[in-house]
Amino acid sequence: xxxxxxxxEYTASNATTLASSGFANPYFMTFNQAREMGYKINKGSExxxxxxxxxxKEKNKKTGKIEKKKIAKKxxxxxxxxxxxxxxxxxxxx
Numbered sequence: 001x002x003x004x005x006x007x008x009e010y011t012a013s014n015a016t017t018l019a020s021s022g023f024a025n026p027y028f029m030t031f032n033q034a035r036e037m038g039y040k041i042n043k044g045s046e047x048x049x050x051x052x053x054x055x056x057k058e059k060n061k062k063t064g065k066i067e068k069k070k071i072a073k074k075x076x077x078x079x080x081x082x083x084x085x086x087x088x089x090x091x092x093x094x
Contacts, residue, residue, distance in 0.1 A: 005029050051074050051075075
């Protein structure tokens with residue numbers, strides 16, 4: 001299972017989730033990535049939820065110090081078969 005835009009393979013539980021999602025096509029990307037590449041998500045398509053670990057800075061209420069903390073954030077990806085390439089119309093100067 002590969003991110004279509006970045007060409008990076010999904011790993012760990014995300015790879016397992018995508019492998020069991022039922023899509024034969026191994027390419028996925030987020031809504032924003034699809035939009036950036038000129039794709040439109042087909043109406044009624046449901047994304048597959050994945051997780052990534054991000055580091056945030058948070059003030060410790062007891063000590064008042066800023067501490068780094070890792071949390072899991074969810075995001076959604078769509079399979080390439082759930083998208084349509086949008087043809088961009090260009091005006092030709094006369």
